[in-house]
Amino acid sequence: MHYTPDLSTATDQQVVEWATDGAEAAYRELLRRYQRPVFSLIYRMVRDRELAEDLTQETFVKVLNAIDRYRPEYKFSSWIFKIANNAAIDHLRRKELDTLSLEGRPDATTPDRVEATALQLGDATESPLEELEARELGNQIEYAIGRLRPEYRACIIMRHVEGRPYDEIAETLDLPLGTVKTYIHRARAELKEMLAPLRE
């Protein structure tokens, strides 16, 4: 018997508390809240949908199996992003994939593999022209992000795509606040340079 009030309005800490009491609904709520941002982060880091799904799954399994060890004085989001980022960075280090291509991973040798590792970009917009422009812009940004160093990439995604504050990024990545600011500054400068032709 679990008392689980309206989970959609509960804070992360409350949901975690119910999860530690074994309530399956609380587990599902945490998955619902974080599967998109975690998967998006990992996908942008490793650039392979299948692999990103595996790493996201590993991240959630690790987090949910250790839910009773979560310390509520820290943000749950920082904790899960830290584990997700570590999973992605570990993989990149293992594979030594510092730069990634929009056309698929460099080690993709067959057409199927190239297609599987290329990012699926662009959703329906108002007109075909706008869709084309948005797609082109999205392609360029994704390409530029993919060329950043993994540390810069993680910082810029958390800061600008996920909208996380600097202090949370520092906590998540185990980096000093100053380093995070420097990374983001450098990443922005590199992105600005790479996107310059598009903005002219």
Place this chain on the structure above:
Amino acid sequence: MNDRPNTDLSPGDEDPAIHRALSTLPAWTPGPGFENRVLARVWRPHPLWLRRIEGYWGELVETGQVWLVAGAFALGSLIPIIALTALAAAHTAEIGAFVGWLVAEGIPLAWAATWAFISGVVSNVNTLASALLPNARALLLAAVAFLVLLASCAWGLHRTMSAASATRSSLHDTH
């Protein structure tokens, strides 16, 4: 959580064009069934009340007090046995009379009642079968129709499930 939190941007801190461009990037979702795949690999803790009992039990085992508790339970379970034995010793005459009656009258009475019930059921089934026998052909037709209907339902269900699986696979492929 679905809304992006405040990013504490300041005009001098960010390049608005890059920020705008980055904020338009889509968020992706894992394939269908992701939640269930994760939950299948997650061990969910027992409810709090059960964990308290487990914790208490673990404490007893660790401190060696478990033998004390086990001994208390064993002695406790002996109490009703001792009480019943004492009661029986004090009323041997009454118990003997009851057992005598049970053997002489009670058991034959119970057997006769059971036999009468079984005979009644058999007799009623015979009567029902005799009443239905003239319509044997109709019964056979009904049974065949039922079997055909059952097979049709199974085939329909199989077709529906196959179509659903194909749709799910194609959705997964397009992600």
